[in-house]
Structures are given as structure tokens and as C-alpha cells.
Amino acid sequence: MEFDFLSPLDDEILxxxxxxxxxxxxxxVVLHTSEDFPDLSKIKLVIIGVxxxxxxxIEVENTKLSHIRKELYxxxxxxxxxxxxxxGNILAGNDIEDTYFALRKVVSSLLRMRIIPIVIxxxxxxxxxxxxxxxxxEQMVNLVSIDNKFDFGDANKPLxxxxxxxxxxxxxxxxxxxxxxxxxxxxxNSQEEIDLIDKLFFEGYRLGEISNNISISEPVFRDxxxxxxxxxxxxxxxxxxxxxFTPNGFNGKEICSLSRYAGISDKVSLFGIFNHNNxxxxxxxxxxIIWYFIEGYHYRSNEYPFGSRESYLKYIVPLDxxxxxxxxxxxxxxxxxxxxxxxxxxxKLKRNTLLPCSYDDYLGAINQEIxxxxxxxxxxxxx
Numbered sequence: 001m002e003f004d005f006l007s008p009l010d011d012e013i014l015x016x017x018x019x020x021x022x023x024x025x026x027x028x029v030v031l032h033t034s035e036d037f038p039d040l041s042k043i044k045l046v047i048i049g050v051x052x053x054x055x056x057x058i059e060v061e062n063t064k065l066s067h068i069r070k071e072l073y074x075x076x077x078x079x080x081x082x083x084x085x086x087x088g089n090i091l092a093g094n095d096i097e098d099t100y101f102a103l104r105k106v107v108s109s110l111l112r113m114r115i116i117p118i119v120i121x122x123x124x125x126x127x128x129x130x131x132x133x134x135x136x137x138e139q140m141v142n143l144v145s146i147d148n149k150f151d152f153g154d155a156n157k158p159l160x161x162x163x164x165x166x167x168x169x170x171x172x173x174x175x176x177x178x179x180x181x182x183x184x185x186x187x188x189n190s191q192e193e194i195d196l197i198d199k200l201f202f203e204g205y206r207l208g209e210i211s212n213n214i215s216i217s218e219p220v221f222r223d224x225x226x227x228x229x230x231x232x233x234x235x236x237x238x239x240x241x242x243x244x245f246t247p248n249g250f251n252g253k254e255i256c257s258l259s260r261y262a263g264i265s266d267k268v269s270l271f272g273i274f275n276h277n278n279x280x281x282x283x284x285x286x287x288x289i290i291w292y293f294i295e296g297y298h299y300r301s302n303e304y305p306f307g308s309r310e311s312y313l314k315y316i317v318p319l320d321x322x323x324x325x326x327x328x329x330x331x332x333x334x335x336x337x338x339x340x341x342x343x344x345x346x347x348k349l350k351r352n353t354l355l356p357c358s359y360d361d362y363l364g365a366i367n368q369e370i371x372x373x374x375x376x377x378x379x380x381x382x383x
Contacts, residue, residue, distance in 0.1 A: 002109040005102035006048070008034045008088045013069050025291075026073025032088040040113060044082035045294060047072075047118045048106065049089035052099040055125030055160045056275065065089065065120055067280050071287035078295050100129045100159075107133035107270065116269055116297070118290060124151065124161040124274035127228040131168055131176070133270075134225065140177035142223055142267075143168070146258055147230040148185040148207065148249060152193050161275060169200070178380060180220045182258065183207045183233050183250055201376040207249065214257055219356035219373070221261040222334070224268050229259070231276040231286070240281025252285055256292040263296020266303055301332050304354050312336075317365040324365050324374070327354060335359055337374050339381060 009031055017026040029047075030038040040046075049065040069086070090106065093099045103119070107130055110117050119130065127145070134141045145151070145165075153163020155170045168176050180203040186194070197204045203220065210217055221227070235249035236242050250258070262268050271293050276282050304312075304327075312327040325338040336354035361371040 002105040003037065003087070005090055005106055006032060006088045007091055008032045008037075009069075009086060010066070012066055013073075016070050017073055020073065023076055024073060025075050025077045028077060028084070029073065030083065030085040032086060038085040038087065040085065040110075040115060042083050043085045043115055045084045045116050045118060045297065046110060047084070047086045047120065047290070049120045050099065050103055050122040050126055051089050052092045052096065052103075052121065052126065053123045054092070054096045055164075056123035064278055067278055067283035068120060068276075068286050068290075071280075071283045072290055075287060075291055078298065080294065080298050082294075082298060084294070096159075100126070100132075103129040104133045108136050111137060111269060116271070118293065119270070119272040120286070120290075121272060121274035121276075124228060124230050125159050125164045126274060127226070127272060128159055128164040128167055130226055130228070130270055130272055134175060135173060139175070139225075141175050141225050142178040142180070143176065143226045143228065144180045144182060144220055144224040144262075145228045145230065146182045146233050146250075146255070147228070148183060148233050148246065149188045149230075150181055150184060150193050150197060150204070152196065178202065178223070178377070180224070181205065182217055182220065183210055185248060201379040203373065203376065210258075211250070211254060214254060216358065217258060218261050219335075219358055221258075221265045222267065222356035224262070224265060226270045227262045227268055227272065229255075229271075229273045229289070231273065231282065234285065239276075239285050240279055241277050243277045243279075244275070252288070255285070256288055259289045259292040260296040263293040264299050265296075266300050267305065301329075303329055303332065303334065304336060309336075309354065315362065317362070319365070319368060319370070324370075326357070326362050326365070328362075335362055337361065337371060339374065339377050 020026045032038060090102050103126060107117050111133060131141060151162050151165045153166050155166045159167055182205050184204050185207050231239060232244050232246050233249050234255050236246050238252040262271060273286060276286060309327055312329055315326040317324045327336045335357050337357045339353050339355050355374060355377050357371055357373060364371060
């Protein structure tokens with residue numbers, strides 16, 4: 001069985017949780033112990049550690065994960081109803097491919113059960129295994145990476161934390177419909193990489209762009225299946241990571257806001273946190289990032305694609321040679337734009353679909369400006 005790949009929580013964590021107040025989060029989480037594995041029939045969210053960092057850019061000791069769990073379980077939960085389980089850890093295999101296989105199998109099983117995994121790595125190459133976990137679901141996948149780099153690399157070299165995106169693009173089956181980067185820093189990425197993002201009609205948002213108006217990231221998260229968060233996207237003075245020193249990046253408030261956007265998205269089904277150094281300082285921030293993701297999850301509104309668009313307000317904006325169709329939710333006042341199905345081409349999407357957008361996109365369309373996200377989605381659909 002796939003869950004045999006999971007090892008139970010160690011005694012250090014169990015003793016810590018047993019010493020907590022009944023009000024702390026740790027007292028409300030169902031735990032995988034050596035005697036008992038959680039009944040997942042009513043579980044909505046699970047936490048999984050992956051003790052694998054051989055694909056890291058540099059060698060760091062980030063596989064113990066005890067600091068993160070202690071910080072997280074010592075927090076107090078919000079007004080949460082969904083049940084949470086900690087399934088323990090996937091241990092590093094004899095070969096790194098063994099770890100990739102185990103993670104893919106575990107996550108795939110959870111996705112089929114409609115349980116959202118929160119994966120704590122480990123190095124970011126594990127994102128590739130998360131992506132491959134969707135193969136059995138036979139669906140196109142949208143990935144959002146919160147990262148200061150795009151993580152392109154040599155496709156002929158072994159998979160690493162700095163090259164997993166290349167492998168996603170070139171390896172079959174290619175189920176990646178869209179990749180969006182939140183927070184890249186230009187000096188960490190070559191012009192060729194930036195040009196490739198545009199050529200593939202992917203989306204890249206610079207750090208300054210998001211910091212100046214963090215709300216522009218919300219429609220991006222609303223269209224995502226997987227969120228992969230690289231902790232080096234946070235500046236060191238806020239993360240406490242002085243091993244991999246990053247003078248610029250998101251601050252603590254911004255990264256928690258992005259995590260909440262990820263959680264509140266009705267479509268996000270997988271959240272991963274990678275490339276940390278497992279220090280006590282950085283673990284405080286990681287715990288709060290996870291807390292905000294869970295908080296966001298509890299404010300999901302079950303709108304499109306899970307609800308019907310029939311109750312939305314429909315707006316038709318005529319342009320010179322076509323018309324754009326917008327929908328506004330009467331529940332949350334969020335916006336979507338329709339991507340029409342083109343019958344005489346090979347579409348990746350097999351029907352009309354809605355793309356999350358912003359009110360500003362609608363205002364721009366009124367002024368005859370085609371929304372960039374809509375234009376790129378059109379091109380990806382027939383690429």
C-alpha cells in the first residue's frame with residue numbers, strides 16, 4: 001500500500017505534543033504513530049515531511065523537520081472545522097529516484113481521496129514528483145512557484161532543485177498547461193530564461209511587481225493546482241536563513257499573504273514548502289506560512305470550477321474583431337474571463353473554460369486592452 005512509505009512521527013514530537021494545552025493546534029491534529037495510522041475518511045488536510053535534500057543547490061541539513069512541527073503545533077488554530085492529520089515522513093531512499101517514487105505514490109493516493117497534502121521538503125526538485133502525482137488523474141496541471149529563480153537547467157543532467165521545470169516541459173506525458181512564477185529577481189535569471197517564459201506563454205511576476213501590489217497574484221493562485229514555495233524567495237532578515245543568504249525577497253507578512261491566497265483558492269490541491277535549512281529561526285516563519293494556508297483553506301467559497309457559473313453576472317465586452325466574456329461572482333465579487341473553445345484546432349482544453357482575472361482586467365477590456373493572462377492562455381491552449 002502507498003502509505004507504507006510513510007514513517008511515523010518520532011517520540012520527540014509526540015512528547016512535545018502531549019505536553020501542549022488542549023487549545024494548541026497540535027492537540028487537534030490526528031497523528032501517525034508507531035501504533036496507529038490515522039483514519040483518512042474524514043480528513044481534509046494532511047502534513048507530510050520528506051527527508052530528502054540530495055537535489056539541493058547546496059548541501060544543507062534540512063531533513064529533520066522537528067523544529068517546524070514544534071513551531072506549528074505550538075500555535076493556536078483559527079476557527080477551523082476541517083480535520084487535519086500529520087502522516088509523518090517519507091524517508092530518503094537508497095537512491096533519490098526511490099524517494100521521488102514514494103512521494104508520487106503517496107500524494108497521488110491522497111489526491112484521489114480529495115485530501116490536500118501540505119508537503120514539507122527537502123529540496124525543490126521534489127516538485128517534479130508532486131507534478132507527476134497528477135498523471136493518474138489525467139488532467140492538465142497548473143503550477144505556481146514562489147521563487148526568485150525559474151529553475152531551468154540542462155535536461156540531460158540529473159534532476160535537481162535548479163532544473164525541475166525543464167524536466168516538466170520536455171518529458172512526456174506533458175500535462176503542464178501553465179507555469180507561473182511569483183517573485184522572480186531578474187539578476188538571478190538569464191535573459192534567455194526570461195525570453196523562454198514568454199515564448200512558452202508562461203507567466204512571470206517580478207518581486208517588485210508583487211510587493212507593490214500583492215493582490216495581482218490572487219487570480220494566479222486561483223487558477224493553480226500545485227503551489228511550490230522556495231524559502232529562498234524570502235529575504236534572510238525575515239526568514240532567519242543566513243546559510244543561503246538572500247538580501248532581497250518577500251518579507252514575512254508578504255509570504256504569509258501569498259500562502260493565504262494559495263489556501264483560499266478553490267482549485268489548489270497541493271502545497272509544498274522547500275529549500276529551507278531547518279533552523280529554529282526559519283521554522284518560526286514556515287510554521288506561520290502553513291498556518292495561513294490552512295486559514296485560507298477554511299475561507300474557500302467553492303466557486304468555479306466547482307460551482308456553477310449560472311449564478312454569476314455576465315459581462316460582454318466587444319472589441320474590434322472579437323468579444324470578451326467576463327463573469328463576476330455574486331458571492332465574492334471575484335472575476336473570471338472566458339477562454340472559448342476553438343473547434344478547428346487541437347485544443348489542450350476540451351471545452352469553454354473560465355480563467356481567473358481581476359476587475360482591472362475588465363476595466364482594461366472596456367478600454368480595448370486585451371488582458372495579457374487571457375492572451376497567453378489562448379496561445380497555450382493551441383500551442
